Amino acid sequence: MLRSFCSQSITQSIPALPATPRDVLQPKRANYGQPLALIPQRNDVLTVTPWLAPIVWERTFDPDMIDSAYKSLNITIATTVFAVGKYTQFLQDFLETAEKYYMSGLRVHYYVFTDQPREVPRVELAAGRKISIIQVPKYSRWQEISLRRMEIIERHINETIHREADYIFCMDVDMKFHDRWGPETLGTLVGVLHPWFYEFTRDKFTYERRPESTAYIPMEEGDFYYMAAVFGGRVKEVHALTKKCHEHLDKDKSKNLEAIWQEESHLNWYFLHNKPTKVLSPEYLWDDQKGGLPSEIKRKRFSAVIKNKEAVRENV
Ligand code: UD2
DSSP: OOGGGOOOOOOOOOOOOOOOOSSSOSSSOOOOOOOOOOSSSOOSSSBBBBTTTEOTTTTTTTTHHHHHHHHHHHEEEEEEEEEEEEGGGGGOOOOOOHHBBTTTTEEEEEEEESSSSGOOOOOOTTTTEEEEEEEEEOOOHHHHHHTTTTHHHHHHHIIIIIIHHHEEEEOSSSEEEOBBBBBBOSSSSSEOOOTTTSOOOOGOOBBBBTSSSTTBTTOOOOOOEEEEEEEEEEEHHHHHHHHHHHHHHHHHHHHTOOTTTTHHHHHHHHHHSSSEEEEEEEEGSSSSGGGGGTTTTOOOOEEEEEOHHHSSSSSS
């Protein structure tokens, strides 16, 4: 049934791009501050994982140098966002703030998945940026709407995105950008630390704990608790991620199982077994319900807005 979705693309098309942008950065600026081998940029937070992936916090990168290196790469960043049912009300703020802060100066192709294409607001886009609207069904439970994103993204990457973009970020819609979110976030496979769990030890993480589930993580395993409101990477890697999570979601469903945090539980399983090559700090995924920022969070770049769950969800 899902194969028959109407795929409606608006605005002009951008030419197909090489699938593999260079990994070696060539900044155009030479006059940046020297990195000093004996002086860490941050001594209050972990800035590299045990598998040597950077954890991106304010002051761990030079934004001007990063911008000048990425602007010459001519890359396109696909950005998927689902707005089904009453969640269309979040699109305007999401898109308007993204145009202000998200990947400024780079090519961004938003893919808005919705059951109500007419409700997608017309937002003025900067040069090189475009929106495609893809119609999807509305499932009756919010959990189903949320978890089905994996299979829909998998299919859409297969059908079009693999030709249209180099990198992809998949994002929740009930969110707003507040500050720079730039190409320092790009990597082969990217996860984000959950703002409610980054201070905790692994036994406190809300991983799926039932061994019958494909998302099962034993108490003595786990690196971080990643939030499913954002994940990304090279298109091919994110395709592999969504495919595996979709397979696992289906396997569980056939046993009448739904993981405790739906696709977020499966994402955490995936990142445990396929380590992200870059991890974003909670600067990149804050939750407004947490209130003020603790001292380690120097900038709130993107955050979940406070919403009345009973009012916006299909079921409670
Ligand atoms: C939490 C996570 C979310 C995801 C989910 C797991 C937060 C802030 N977010 O989300 O990342 O892991 O749990 O199930 O903790 N959506 C619709 N229409 C609906 C329902 C959902 O479009 O009726 C889409 C929309 O893009 C939304 C996303 O699914 O942003 C996640 O749903 P949610 O935001 O209601 O779930 P929430 O906040 O509990």
